[in-house]
Amino acid sequence: MWKTIIRRILIMIPQLFVLSLLIFIMAKFMPGDPFTGLVTPDTDPNRIEELRIQAGFYDPWYEQYYRWITNALQGEFGDSYSFQVKVSTLIGERGLNTLWLSLLSVTLLYAIAIPLGIIAGRYQNSLPDKLIVLYSFISYAIPTFVLALIFLFLFGYQYPIFPTSGTVDVQYDPGTWGYFWSKVYHLLLPAITYAILGTTTIIQYLRTEIIDAKRMDYVKTARSKGIPISKVYTKHIFRNSLLPIAAFFGFTITGLLGGSVFIETIFGFPGMGQLFINAISARDYSVITALVMLFGFLTLVGSLLSDIIMSIVDPRIRIE
């Protein structure tokens, strides 16, 4: 298995190389250059021209690409024009915020969806099942930004239980309990919003899987052994029904590191999603290329992670 994992990682290198070429070429095609933003009415056009030559703007594209990629490999993506800091510092900071938000969101998501899915599947057609299905249809039908705005209005403005933006209150020092709780407090509302919107898929998947599994022959075998029905569920039905959810887990984790554009923007949460949108509207190319590169990398890692998880939970699958 280790051999396969290493091979899969090695295959990522050419994939990432192609991705980087595409990103670089697209960035070159986009209008503007690093100095466009610096131009003021009294800037001498000749001076800008000089700066462009100095920065290597007129060098052949492959030389430019070589410079970019060698720097990128060392984690050096240049400076952000709009934020005036190093791109790596910026992404590190925002990535950390998004990471905390994601962890809380995913925990809440599974904590809500798995019990509901199990209840709905086990007691199919009962009143609780009907209510859960109704809930999941409603949460599926609401667009992200609508629910986020409703929550923000209700719990941030009308009944100000939660803060409406930011990641932490300023009066706390890093490392103290107050700081930690303030952070969690700021994360809660966006995380709950995210979790509620994500539950539909998991609930529906789990419910159908359990209903299908109930009719399986191996469940009959288990019952013919005289095992109590609750044990049949925990040992033979739930475990098998959780497989497809485990298969998505890798993607879910890495997908969340990309952040949620809507939720982060509406809740004023400085994470990756918000950074991406801001960078695009500010034409901050060095940030955009670095982010797209990172998202591509995360997707590849997610698919590998999913395969590894599958091979652990399902003995029939061996990655060879």
Next chain:
Amino acid sequence: MANIENLLTIKNLHTSFRIKDTYYDAVENISINLNKNEILAIVGESGCGKSTLATSIVGLHDPINTKITGEILYKDLNLAAISESKFNDVRGNDIGMIFQDPLSALNPLVRIGEQISESLVYHTKFTKEQRKERVIELLNQVGIPNPERVVRQFPHQLSGGMRQRVMIAIAIACKPAIIVADEPTTALDVTIQAQILDLLKELQAETKSGIILITHDLGVVAEIADRVAVMYAGQVIEEAPVEELFNNPKHPYTRSLLNSIPQMNSENEKLQVIQGLVPSLKNLPREGCRFSSRVPWLDANTHEVNPVLHEVSPGHFVRCTCWKHFDFESAEGGN
């Protein structure tokens, strides 16, 4: 069979399924008994209710859509009217079940050893070590080589025959008095079928248990059974000791079944078939001889109005009176 000791008595059993809001009998008024140290075969074509009968005995029907009336008497219990938790003390402990397709009947995510020892957890006071020992002993008993390795394996790592042996090990784990085998050889290829039948016979001789064997394969019946009940459309239409049934079949359905087995040495190239189809559960006529639609050339008054089982010789029962008028020559003429 020197001393006949009754194990299980089924009296007037009806098992009906709900379609929309009406219940239809899939098993209709069956009375039969199983003796100790006996293999009772129940034969019939698809849809005749034989698997429904087996599932009723083990109590695995979905209670929402199924209604069971009548009596299934085991020791001093009526299994047809027992609570689910009480039934759990009987299932696996006193009655073991073997299913048709061993691949789908084993949980793909659970190791073989665990699947076998599961029933030991609930029906014995064995310690973990004792259970482990018992599992190895069982695997040896059903003829699985290298049991120490197999206990740690998963079902997909075994061949079809090995899987069915594991199924049998599960069924006999708690030394049940009764084993219900629902088409145990249907999903296996012919050479493996013979091995599994030999194994069942061997185990039965060892444990003196009673086996109810559900099958549609008359070859299997001839090979292994002591007594046979032939089912058609939810009813037992003929019941006899195995030799009597093969030498002296009475009911037109039994005779047609035996006649439809292809013979290598027969000059007749044409495959013998039974006319018509088994009526579906909903369209089944609930009065008169169920087989009458398959033998249309027989006069209506050759059938009984309410066909019952008649004992034609000791231990040989036949339903209806139409068999007295049935022969294959008239069938040919009827065509």
